[in-house]
Amino acid sequence: MQTLPITKSQALEKWTKELQNEHLRLSDPEAFLSIADWHLSEMEKLNLFDPLELYEMREQAHAAYSAGLEEQFAYEQYCQASAYNVVPDGENTRIATISHGVFSFTDASGMRSMLPAYHGRVMVTEGRVHLVMSQPNYCVPISGLRFVTGDGIPCQLVETARMSNGKWLTGVQDPDAYRALVDLAQEAFEQKDWVRYRMLRDRARYSPFTCCPTCHDSFVQREDCDGCGGLGFIPDNLGEPVCAGDCRNIEGCTTLPTP
Known part of the structure; x- marks a missing residue:
């Protein structure tokens, strides 16, 4: 026909x-x-x-x-190309990881569980995002980067890496390197150099630091800020270990294993 x-x-x-x-x-x-x-x-x-x-x-x-x-910073959305740590509210340790949509629980030591690697999958349909679990069996919506488990535990998804052009983009652990990334990313944004901006901004995004809530990284206020000591940012726990999944498989990851 x-x-x-x-x-x-x-x-x-x-x-x-x-x-x-x-x-x-x-x-x-x-x-x-x-x-x-x-x-x-x-x-x-x-x-x-x-x-x-x-x-x-x-x-x-x-x-x-x-x-x-x-x-993007104002409207956080789940991305299928990213790796996430699943961290319960008020805790500092991940309970699971999500990589390319695959949800996997971790055991108490923080290393990969000896259980089957696949425990659920994140599904994106017409802009709606759901976590569909196989064991235990339930389906819950993901709003932004947050969801509530089947037994009522509120969790956040902490993005730790993103696949781009076949390579994982990861963060940096050194504060001076992070400061440089933030400044260079801002410069690239002002020049509308979007390719360079995205590369720099994402590396900053996946680093274990966050903007100081006191001075908001304002050039005028951060010098005398007691909250960050003049850095403009403070440490941010991404859910230990810092990199999602097995760090040995992520190019450029230098995170030491959790003791």
């Missing part, structure tokens, strides 16, 4: 739906832009749009991508 040719209105409807994929735009801006560019190349082959229309559509995609980079 011959497929009917797509109309211009149908192509525009599909394009609009792609731009409205807020979960992908905020969780993985690079994937959002890559998919948008691919759809534009496919739409160009249809010969339904003039060059100016295609240019404006490409500008729309890049504007959404740039905004996504800036908004």
Whole structure:
């Protein structure tokens, strides 16, 4: 049976739906832009749009991508390409890890459990995120980077690494290196050098530090800040051990094993 040719209105409807994929735009801006560019190349082959229309559509995609980079910190979203530590509220130790959507419990020592590696999976459907557990059997929604287990334990997902171009992006442990990453990332953002910005910002993001809640890393206030001692940031426990999964499998990870 011959497929009917797509109309211009149908192509525009599909394009609009792609731009409205807020979960992908905020969780993985690079994937959002890559998919948008691919759809534009496919739409160009249809010969339904003039060059100016295609240019404006490409500008729309890049504007959404740039905004996504800036908004990520305010609207944390689960990303399938990332590794996470699952940390109960008020505790400092992970109880499980999530890597590429696979949920695995850890044992009391913090090392990988001797139980089967697969205990559940994170499913993303039309922007809605759910954790589907196999043992015990339950399904709960993930809102941002938070969820409540089947037995009522509130947990947070702490992102510790992300796969990009076939390599794991990880953080740094040295405070001076972290300060340099933050400053260089800000410089790249102001210059709209998005590729460099994302690389630097993600390495800072996966480091065991967080912005000082007292001075908020303000250049004017941090020098005399008692909260961070002038650094602009404070240590942030990512759920020991710092790197998710088996650190030996993550390129660039220098975290020492937990005693």
